[in-house]
Amino acid sequence: MAELADQIEALWDRAGELTPEDTDALAVVTEAVDLLDTGAARVAEIDPVTDQVVVHQWLKHAILMLFRLRSMETIEVGPFEFADKLPLKRNFAADGVRVVPGASARWGSYLAPGVICMPSYVNIGARVGAGTMVDTWATVGSCAQIGEQVHLSGGVGIGGVLEPAQAAPVIIEDEVMIGSRCMITQGARVGRGSVIGEGTILNPTIPVIDAETGDELGRGHVPPWSVAVQANRRRDFPGGEFYLPCVLVLKRLTEGQRHDKAQLNDILRSHGVSM
Ligand SMILES: CC(C)(COP(=O)(O)OP(=O)(O)OC[C@H]1O[C@@H](n2cnc3c(N)ncnc32)[C@H](O)[C@@H]1OP(=O)(O)O)[C@@H](O)C(=O)NCCC(=O)NCCS
Incomplete structure (x- = not known):
């Protein structure tokens, strides 16, 4: 992951020049966003030792660059139409x-x-x-x-x-x-x-x-x-x-107490899948 982070930061240094034609850059950025999508990486977390929030800037940079690297597409779902990158x-x-x-x-x-x-x-x-x-x-x-x-x-x-x-x-x-x-x-x-x-x-x-x-x-x-x-x-x-x-x-x-007005209702949460 460190290597991917370095690649993202190198791209970020020239982010202003990136266009949707930069398919190599898009592949690198897509790899980073896929890590977020699958949960393998996260933008921020709490350091268990210091209790401080640690932000992984390179992942935010990857998201920002996506908007330069992807073009608009029309997406249709039945009668609904969307236009997004x-x-x-x-x-x-x-x-x-x-x-x-x-x-x-x-x-x-x-x-x-x-x-x-x-x-x-x-x-x-x-x-x-x-x-x-x-x-x-x-x-x-x-x-x-x-x-x-x-x-x-x-x-x-x-x-x-x-x-x-x-x-x-x-x-x-x-x-x-x-x-x-x-x-x-x-x-x-x-x-x-x-x-x-x-x-x-x-x-x-x-x-x-x-x-x-x-x-x-x-x-x-x-x-x-x-x-x-x-x-x-x-x-x-x-x-x-x-x-x-x-x-x-x-x-x-x-610690560990649920307020009586904040009890979770298991019926509403049932998925029929094991978690
Ligand atoms: C926040 C919450 C837990 C407080 O409930 P509680 O601990 O039982 O507190 P109480 O109802 O005894 O109220 C204590 C005091 O806070 C006030 N209070 C309660 N909720 C309040 C709110 N949301 N904003 C401001 N004051 C509030 C009460 O008027 C009361 O004042 P009083 O002492 O002068 O009578 C409760 O209002 C709650 O669960 N809110 C969220 C509900 C919600 O959004 N549910 C989602 C789907 S409906």
Whole structure:
């Protein structure tokens, strides 16, 4: 993989000159995106020693170069017509993934066995862990990293981060439940087992405050095993008093505990396939 990374970075140095006629370059970039598509590589991961997010920039570079190297194609599905540079992901049944009509995932995203996609969208470079439910009208932006046994409820918007290449993508850790219509963007992170109330906005500038102590726990990062909801904090500006969003940690779960409102329903998750 190191050799492929070097080849991608060499191409990136002359990315501005690449055209769809560069078939050798396209073959190299396709090899890299295939690694994302099969789950053999990922754009970002958490270093188990430092707990910091490590971004593999070369894979983001590969995705960006795809858009220079591939031409537009017309794709027809029955009465539907699309025009794009990238194909859609395929072979869901073989991968043990359930995809409801109306859902689409782009080639170069990875859906682990047991994933269920209700009518929703998963963009290139994103990774969705085993047993996760991507509910109706949820969108998983490019390169976002979603853990195992997560529930992205209806209409959740997980932001994509392709540029700048070193920027950390959104990270949703294992066993998280994100309530309906939340917006989690720009490299925000939700720690393992947390439950996030409906309509919460989280980005790296939004303070996360402990309701028990009033302390700011950080910005854009909800700690593991937290139950957090959208709240507002007062800010004084020369123009007056305004209320800006914050995220309030209402309570803490014990490690491994599932909140009673975030229990997973096995019937909805049944695939008829072994995972
Ligand atoms: C976030 C959540 C777990 C909180 O539930 P809970 O821990 O049982 O908390 P409670 O209902 O006891 O509420 C505690 C307080 O937070 C408030 N609160 C609850 N949910 C809230 C939300 N989404 N935003 C803001 N405040 C909220 C309550 O009004 C209550 O305030 P009070 O103490 O003044 O009465 C729950 O609202 C939830 O599961 N939300 C997601 C639901 C969802 O999107 N499901 C998907 C499909 S329907």
